Amino acid sequence: MEEPSLSRLVVDREPEWLRVKDNVSSAMYKVMETRLATMPGGKDGEAAKVMRKELESRLGKIQEKMFDMSKYNLQVNGQNYENYVEATEGFDESLDRHIWALQVERTDWESKTAEKRKRWPEMFYGVEEDLEMRRTDVEWLPDENDGKEENKLQPKDIPPPERHEEVKETFKVVVDNLAEVVKSAPIQLQRAQRAQTVREEISSLPP
Structure with missing residues (x-):
């Protein structure tokens, strides 16, 4: 008794x-x-890098x-x-490799993008x-040089202190007296x- 043949899965077009x-x-x-991420050092650690090469080779053969x-x-x-594959084997193999390369590139890009999304908000906040x-410094803190030229008084603009002439005369008298001394x-x-x-001679005389 012949075993019943299994029906094939029907696909309308090869791209599907x-x-x-x-x-x-x-x-x-x-x-x-996901499994590599659980290894010591994470998915980017040395152990994961070595294991990734071996796994990619084995997964390629399994696929x-x-x-x-x-x-x-x-x-x-x-x-x-x-x-159908035998008639287009060269084309399909090339396409499959291209798809795999694009998938690897996309996964790597998504991983890097996710990492940047974690770091960038903190960088932007800083x-x-x-x-x-x-x-705030520009708005509220005045420049150290502001107003220096305006506030700087010339010697001729400084008024003399009170009783200036009397003090000068007194100082002159003091100087003259010191000269005499x-x-x-x-x-x-x-x-x-x-x-x-x-005094010493008088003290030495006999009484």
């Missing part, structure tokens, strides 16, 4: 099947990145074998897909705060020395 393959590849790649097996269960545009502080000081010193000598 290629889109399914792309989605499967994307899902497998995301699962791989190739999986998609090769699936073509015997497909019917595309009324044709068995294994025959710049905004710095600009606000600078604006300096001039007469040697004479007064000699007189004092003589008086001291006479």
Whole structure:
């Protein structure tokens, strides 16, 4: 008794099947990145980098074998897909590699974009705060040089103090008196020395 043959999955156009393959590849790649993120150092650590190369190689082989097996269960545009693929094998292989490369590039771009979205708000806040502080300084803090030229008085503009002439005259008298004292000081010193000598001689006389 012959076993009943399994019906094939009917696909109207090949791009629809290629889109399914792309989605499967994307899902497998995301699962791989999720697992790598749990390794020491995260998904960008050295351990993850080494493991990523090995996993990408193995996933590529698994996908190739999986998609090769699936073509015997497909019917595309009324044709068995294994025959359809054989007629366009070179084109499909190139397209599949191109799709995979684009998927890797898109995933990397999404990862970098997500990282930037985390950092940029904090960076923008810091710049905004710095600009606000600078604006406040400009608005409220006067320049140190402001008004210096206007407030700087010339000597001729300063009025003399009260009793200026009287002070000048008194100072002149004091200076003259000091000059007389300096001039007469040697004479007064000699007189004092003589008086001291006479006092000592009188003290030494017998009673």
